[in-house]
Structures are given as C-alpha cells and as structure tokens.
Amino acid sequence: MSNTRFLEALGGEEEIAITVKGRRTGRRYTTPVSFGVDAGKVYLLPTRGSNNNWYRNILVNPAMRVKVGNRTFDVRAKALTDRASVERVMDLIAAKYGKDYLERWYSVFDAAVEVAP
DSSP: OOHHHHHHHHTTOSOEEEEEEOTTTOOEEEEEEOEEEETTEEEEOOTBGGGOHHHHHHHHOOEEEEEETTEEEEEEEEEEOSHHHHHHHHHHHHHHHOHHHHHHHOOBOSOEEEEEO
16 A cells, blocks of 8 residues: 555545554454644654553554545554654644644643554
C-alpha cells in the first residue's frame, strides 16, 4: 500500500478508528482517535498521553489497523516522546480541531504517535 493512498483516504475525515493488539491479553480492540497530517505523515495524540492503553499497547506491538471511512489500512506506529515532537503534534491537533478541543479532551502531553503504512 502506498502512503499516497493512505493520505488521500484521510482527506476530509475528522476521526479514524485504530485497532491495536492488547499487550497482555493479545486481544484486538478498536478506539476512535483524532489525527493530524504534516509533511506527508500522520500523527496521533493519546488523550492521556503515555497512560492511554492503546499507546502502551503499541509500545509492545506497533502493528496497527486504521479504519478510515469504509477503508482499512495496516500501518506501523512509532512512539514519539521527545518534547519537540509531542508539541508539534499538539499544534497539529489544535490547528485542525481548535485549541478548546485540545484543552477539553487531552490531559497529559508526554507522548505522540507517528503512523505509516
């Protein structure tokens, strides 16, 4: 799958659904997430930072399935924990959804995720 097809599918979408494999149970579970796109890359910001279960799961198994509308993509997640990267993703989310959205739904800002096909 090309990165171009993945990025095209995201165009106009407000939210995606990610499916990750549980680090202890091995079961898969799905959750909706907001996302930002910058320079051809897709970024996620866990609402509770490194405390989010889905984030802790991708640290053990970075394989992730992303559902965009009626299309599904298998991607790899890369954890970002350096302050500059996390702040850049925060800025992407605030620019897309508004600063109020960021302040309302997000409480910990110590981790972000880059996803790529």
